[in-house]
Amino acid sequence: MSRVNLKVSVSGVRGVVGDSLTPNLIADFASAFGEYVGGGRVIVGRDTRPSGPMFEKAVVAGLLAVGCQPILIGVAPTPTVQVMVGELHANGGIAITASHNPEEWNALKFISSAGIFLNYAEAAELLDLYNQPDRGFVQEEEYRSVRTVENAFEIQKKRIFKLLDLPTIAAAKIKVAVDCCNGAGALHSRRFLEDLGCEVVSLFEETDGFRRKPEPIPENLTALREAVVREKCDIGFAQDPDGDRIVVVNVHGEPIGEQFSVVLAAEHILSKTPGPAVVNVQTTKAFSDVAAKYGCQVHFTPVGEINVTTKMLEVEAVIGGEGGSGGVIWPSFHPCRDTRVGTAIQAWL
Amino acid sequence: MQSLRIGIAGMRGKVASELTPQRAMNFASALGTYLDGGKVVVGRDTRISSGMLHQAAISALMGCGCTVVDAGLISAPEMHFCTPHLEADAGLLIGAGHHPNGWNALMPFTSTGAAFTRVQLQELLDIYHSRRYSLVPWQKIGVCSNAPSHIREIYLDKVCSKVDVDAIAGRNLKVVADFCNGTGSFVAERLAARLGVNLISINNEASGILPHDPEPRPRSAVQVQSLLKPLGADIGFVFNSDMSRASIVTSSGETLSEEYTVALVADQCLNARPNMKVITNGCTTRTLDEVVARHRGELFKTKVGEAFIVDKMIEVGADLAGDGSGSAAFGDHVLGYDNCMVMAVLLNAMAKHRITSAEMASAIPRYHIVKRAISTSSSHAYTLLRQMEKFFPDAEMSESDGLRFDWPDGWVHFRASNTEPIIRMIVEFRSREKAEETAFHIRGMIERLVLK
Numbered sequence: 001m002s003r004v005n006l007k008v009s010v011s012g013v014r015g016v017v018g019d020s021l022t023p024n025l026i027a028d029f030a031s032a033f034g035e036y037v038g039g040g041r042v043i044v045g046r047d048t049r050p051s052g053p054m055f056e057k058a059v060v061a062g063l064l065a066v067g068c069q070p071i072l073i074g075v076a077p078t079p080t081v082q083v084m085v086g087e088l089h090a091n092g093g094i095a096i097t098a099s100h101n102p103e104e105w106n107a108l109k110f111i112s113s114a115g116i117f118l119n120y121a122e123a124a125e126l127l128d129l130y131n132q133p134d135r136g137f138v139q140e141e142e143y144r145s146v147r148t149v150e151n152a153f154e155i156q157k158k159r160i161f162k163l164l165d166l167p168t169i170a171a172a173k174i175k176v177a178v179d180c181c182n183g184a185g186a187l188h189s190r191r192f193l194e195d196l197g198c199e200v201v202s203l204f205e206e207t208d209g210f211r212r213k214p215e216p217i218p219e220n221l222t223a224l225r226e227a228v229v230r231e232k233c234d235i236g237f238a239q240d241p242d243g244d245r246i247v248v249v250n251v252h253g254e255p256i257g258e259q260f261s262v263v264l265a266a267e268h269i270l271s272k273t274p275g276p277a278v279v280n281v282q283t284t285k286a287f288s289d290v291a292a293k294y295g296c297q298v299h300f301t302p303v304g305e306i307n308v309t310t311k312m313l314e315v316e317a318v319i320g321g322e323g324g325s326g327g328v329i330w331p332s333f334h335p336c337r338d339t340r341v342g343t344a345i346q347a348w349l
Numbered sequence: 350m351q352s353l354r355i356g357i358a359g360m361r362g363k364v365a366s367e368l369t370p371q372r373a374m375n376f377a378s379a380l381g382t383y384l385d386g387g388k389v390v391v392g393r394d395t396r397i398s399s400g401m402l403h404q405a406a407i408s409a410l411m412g413c414g415c416t417v418v419d420a421g422l423i424s425a426p427e428m429h430f431c432t433p434h435l436e437a438d439a440g441l442l443i444g445a446g447h448h449p450n451g452w453n454a455l456m457p458f459t460s461t462g463a464a465f466t467r468v469q470l471q472e473l474l475d476i477y478h479s480r481r482y483s484l485v486p487w488q489k490i491g492v493c494s495n496a497p498s499h500i501r502e503i504y505l506d507k508v509c510s511k512v513d514v515d516a517i518a519g520r521n522l523k524v525v526a527d528f529c530n531g532t533g534s535f536v537a538e539r540l541a542a543r544l545g546v547n548l549i550s551i552n553n554e555a556s557g558i559l560p561h562d563p564e565p566r567p568r569s570a571v572q573v574q575s576l577l578k579p580l581g582a583d584i585g586f587v588f589n590s591d592m593s594r595a596s597i598v599t600s601s602g603e604t605l606s607e608e609y610t611v612a613l614v615a616d617q618c619l620n621a622r623p624n625m626k627v628i629t630n631g632c633t634t635r636t637l638d639e640v641v642a643r644h645r646g647e648l649f650k651t652k653v654g655e656a657f658i659v660d661k662m663i664e665v666g667a668d669l670a671g672d673g674s675g676s677a678a679f680g681d682h683v684l685g686y687d688n689c690m691v692m693a694v695l696l697n698a699m700a701k702h703r704i705t706s707a708e709m710a711s712a713i714p715r716y717h718i719v720k721r722a723i724s725t726s727s728s729h730a731y732t733l734l735r736q737m738e739k740f741f742p743d744a745e746m747s748e749s750d751g752l753r754f755d756w757p758d759g760w761v762h763f764r765a766s767n768t769e770p771i772i773r774m775i776v777e778f779r780s781r782e783k784a785e786e787t788a789f790h791i792r793g794m795i796e797r798l799v800l801k
Contacts, residue, residue, distance in 0.1 A: 017487040023408040024374045031370065051487050054411040061370045061405035104487050137365035140397040140451060140557075 008127065012117075014098055014107035017051040021106055023058040030062030030094060031137070032130035033110055039067045039138075040091035043084045043111070045076035045152070047097035047184045047242040048207040051106045055096045059108070060146060063094075065137050069144035073152035075207065077184045077243025078109060083156045083334050084149070085115040097184070097242035100215040100325075115334060116313075117306040153188045157195070163332055170197025177201040177233040177249070179224040182210045183241030201231045216240050216247040216326060218255040225253035244305075245326040259284040262321030265328045270294040275318035278311045280304070283323030305329075355474060358464070358654065358767050359456035361448065364398040368453055370405045373443075376455050377406040378484070379477035380441060381413025386485075387438035388416045390431050390458075390496065392423035394444030394532050394591050395557040398453050402443045406455060407493055410441075414485035417493040420500070422555065424532040424592040429462040429685035430504045431496065436460075444532070447564045447589045447674070448768070463663070463684035464656040505540055508689055511682065512697035518545025520700045523582040524692075525598075527573045528553045529563050531590025533688070540689055546696060549580060563589050565596040565675045566720075570604040578602050583699065584706035586692055593655075593686040594675035597695070601707035608634040611671030612713050614691055617698035618669050619644035628661045628670035630654070631750050632762035632775045639714045652750035654767055659684050673718075673775070716759070717781040719788040722771040723795055730765045730772055733798045737763070740794060759783065761791060 006020035007013070013029050015021030034042060042063050046052040056072070063070045068091075073084055078095040085093040093111035101107075110118045110126065118126060176198045180186035182205070190202045203223055204211055213220040216238040228236040228249050236249030247258045256264075263286045266277055270291060277291050278299045291298045299315055301307040305327060312320045312331055320329040353362035353372070360376045362368035380389070389410050393399040407417050418435055420428065425442060432440035440458035448454065457465045457473065465473065476482070485491075524546055528534040534553035541548035551572055552560045561569045565587045573585040577598055585598030596607035605613070615627055615637060623644045629637055630653045641648040649665060651657040659678055662670040671677035676686035679694075699706060734752055744754035744761075751764025759778030766773050774792065778784040 017490070018412065018484040019486070022484055023405075023412040024371055024378070027370045027374060027405060027408070049487070051490050053493065054408050054490055057404040057408035057411070057493075058374070061374075061401050061408065064401035064404070065365070065370045106487075135369065137369055140364050143397045143401065146400065 009123070012107050012109040014101070014105060016104050017106050023054055026055050026108065027058040027062035028135070029108055029130060030059040031066045031135045033092065033094060033108075033126060034063045034066035034068040035136045036126045036129050037068070037092035037113065041069045041071050041088060043071050043073060043081050043088065043090045043093035045073045045078070045081035045084075045093070045095050045184075047078075048075055048182060048186065048209075049098065049103055049106055049241065050209060052096055055106055055108075059094055059096060064143055064146070066135065067138035067142045067144065070146050072146065072148045074148070074150070075184050075187055076152050077188070079244055079334070080152050080156050080184075082111050082115045083159065084152050085111055085113065086334070087155055088149070095242065099242050100240040100245065102214060103210055116309045119306050119310055157188075157192055160333055161195075163330075164196075166196065173197070173199070174235065175199040175201070175231070175233045177203065177224055177227045177231060177236040179203045179212075179216075179221060179236070179238040180205055181212065181214055181216070181239050181241050182206050182208070183214070183239060183243060185239040185243040189239065201227055201233060203227055210241065214241045216245055216258060218247075218257075221247065221249065221255055225249055225255065229253040246328065247326050257284075258326030259323040260286065261326045262319075262323055262328050263287050263290055265321065265330070266290050266319050269319040269330065270296050273318050276315045278308050278315065278317045278320035280308055280322045280324070283321070287323065354768055354770075355477070356470070356767055358656075359454055361445070361452065361454035361768050363451055364402075364453050368398075368402070370401065373402045373405045373455060374409040375480070375482070376477055377409035377441065378413055378482035379473055380439060380457055381410045381415045382476050382481070382483045383473050384413075384415060384438050385483065386414040386416075386489075386491070388418065388436070390418045390420050390428070390435055390437045390440040392420035392428050392431070392440070392442050394442075394446075395422060395530060395555045396445055396453055396590070397557045399443050399557065402453055402455065406441055406443060411491040411493060412484050413482060413491070414489045415491040417491055418496050419493055420496040422532050422535065424536050424689070425685060426592055426683055426687035426689050427501065427504050427536055428458060429683035429687065430507065431500055432458050432462040433460060434500070434503065435496065442591075444591050445563075446591045446593055449563065450559050454768075458685075461684050463659050466656055466660060501536055501539060505536070505543055505689075507682065508540060508693050509543055511679070511690065512544075512693045513701060514544060517696050517700040521545075521547065522584070522696055522699065523547045523549070523580065524584055524586065524696070525549045525551065525573050525576050525580060525582045526586040526588065526692075527551050527570070528588050529590045530554045530556050530558055530560055531563075531588070531592070533588045533590070533592040536592065536689055537588070537692065540693065544693065544696060549576065549582065551576065559590065565589050565594050565607050567596065567604040567606060570596060570598055573598050574602060574604050584695065586688075588688055589675075592688045595688040595691055596675050597706070597710075599706040599710045603707070603710065605710055606634075606718055607675030608673040608718050609636060609710070609713065610675040610691060611669075611673070611677045612636045612640050613709055614671065614677050614694055615646075615669055616640045616644075616713055617694060617709070619646050620698070620702075622668065625669065626665055626667035628658050628665070628667045630658060630672045631747070631753055632764070633671075633673035634718055634777060635716050635760070636714055650749075653764055655686055716777045716779060717784040718775065718777040719784045721774045721776075721788060721792055722766075722769075723774060723792065725765075725770060725772055734763055734772070734795070736798055737794065759787070761787065763795070
């Protein structure tokens, strides 16, 4: 068995299904994480990949064995898992998703009780625990039951809507095309936009496997670009499989580049509530230009969502994100990348 | 303390210390590899850890490309039925049957619904020990779906077809049964409804928390016994947590040893069909020998273990098989122990012959049997036991399974358990005094040999 395609890093454990990434390894990692968060509730969500149900069961077994209560939210965007950690007072969360990687990959992303990904130090502690020869399995008297929560996305939607100027958005009668990438967003994006008062053209809504390459880069978005022009949409959005990245397509069907999602969001948020902004070092200079326009300071961090969120919490930033991945972080809502936030802010423009 | 056993009865152990999610997944992966994909029915009992092991096993099977049919909470006899009925290539039952709290087990079944034979298990264990599991790439990962919900009724159709339902329903029988908070209550309550029997269930919470020792011994029967008379019930049953063992309490309030379960069933079946073939093991009560002889039936003896007994049943085309742990399997039914059938067959006899359970019990000759479990962590238990030979020069010795010494009025049998780190000693004599005294005496001898 080749192990070269197994990656264990601060953004979680990732590998090729059936080769380096086995149910056994996933259960073991879930046990180590359950031990790391000290038992209690752990939110478990997954994207639409075919290996998701198998790994979900492995995660549940691993968590139960160390005395955690798995709370299953089913197919859900990663940001929804992060939000539910706070909503349900969980000690942590596990998102089973390999994000924008193709279907042969899968991964676990580990989320702390704060609802954000484990930072470098925490991830290192988790790995230390994983590498111990013994796992802290509990006796069955200490086992907890498995719970399922059906309406996780509804809870998240309410939370976003509270922050938006809904009448203004509805009055604008925006026509939107959204490319859900056959991912976790496919279950919710249409409803979300319709509830905002938009007219919606939705693509790649099936959840039985990816029908386009999952990374939201211009060459993978031909269908969306054509749809925006054909259907005369005001704007188009492209998501990735776990709904934490977004790319905007303009009225002419031209992707304005994933780099610009966060620029557009900053333009909007900073014009209303100026304050510090945080991006990674691979973000377009246009972001700095926008911040300068409103006299706001920009902080730069290494690449990786956790690095951005950590800095944002530290400097109390009002907006942030990662240019290279199309991720937008609006801390008034939640300190995580969320395509819904990105979408909503754009729609608000 | 050795408490993980991997052998003829699958993989058994104490949860957390020995039976970890990883070991369960490796065992299930070995099964998936052995089957090279295919369809597997997975069921579980009510034990608290069964939920965890169930998820672990299903995940591992899916990873080997197996199509999984999740039968959820299910009794052992229903698993024996479901596996061939759903045309699966194998079954996997997660549950600890007669083991105490804190234990659990994974038991594989073949496509016929029978337990794996020794040869099949050896092949499976070779894969398990090699750790070379064939995991499939993402496109081939197995799918898990739920078993059809009416499967229990189809199984009960089969049970009901073996008895005279109208005759039983016509008698208004009242039954008290203890299910040890296991999976038996689901199926037995439905069976009672179909047979028109008034069933009073106790310990039917399905909580997985054992209310008493799960081996259906007379000492576990106190609750049923105390309810039987005040309720005016016709018969009482004490089941283990997966319906593979039972002991019986008669209408006179007598708790019968679980040894007599198969003897009672044999007596009734032989009444209807004399000359039939019966299978048992080498350490079941002599009562069964006498009952079978009385009806001119033919008795075959095998090594201890459900797989050996059921195998022999198939081989010789026997109508009944069972052993002194309170179990019985029926020819032309499912290939495993089925105590739903035990209940149905005894109620059928009571209804058709208009006899009480006390009369049924008085019709069989009695021995007095003493069973002892002697703890041993020694891996040389058998070698040590061989030294017993010189203590009983007057007895006839047999080594076909463990060690057995026979005298004209009784016998003693020793064997190392397949499922736990203990030596099981069974002593049976005509008189209670002789049995108790012999058991006391021999236990001292063994402890001195084994535990020093």
